[in-house]
Amino acid sequence: VDLELAASEPVAEVNAADAVAAEVQDGDWVWVETRRGKIKCRAAITDKVPEGVVFVPFHYVEASANTLTPTYSDPISGIPDFKFSAARIKLAERGEAGRKVWGWERMAHESRAKG
Numbered sequence: 001v002d003l004e005l006a007a008s009e010p011v012a013e014v015n016a017a018d019a020v021a022a023e024v025q026d027g028d029w030v031w032v033e034t035r036r037g038k039i040k041c042r043a044a045i046t047d048k049v050p051e052g053v054v055f056v057p058f059h060y061v062e063a064s065a066n067t068l069t070p071t072y073s074d075p076i077s078g079i080p081d082f083k084f085s086a087a088r089i090k091l092a093e094r095g096e097a098g099r100k101v102w103g104w105e106r107m108a109h110e111s112r113a114k115g
Helices: 016-022 104-114
Strands: 011-015 029-034 037-046 088-093
Touching: 011 016, 011 029, 016 037, 016 088
Parallel strands: 011 037
Antiparallel strands: 029 037, 029 088
């Protein structure tokens, strides 16, 4: 599956309660910021992530989630550590009203339908 076709823009999955607190709506551009940096993503309001969690896929070159997380790897195996970090979101700019952001939901549904 081509991830860029399913989600052609950098996306941050945001819990609805967190979105309300940050005054962010589905389709808005948000800054996702940690002490290591910040990236700009479209907000996808969802119940898939728990309150207090923001999920950002790491495959976007223009907004790599890897820039937000520690770069530690196990010294013996070279396997990277689990990618997580304390982060905050804030509105960067308003998106189109009512815009549904991305195709992950559609892609997952199509995958389940195929069996």
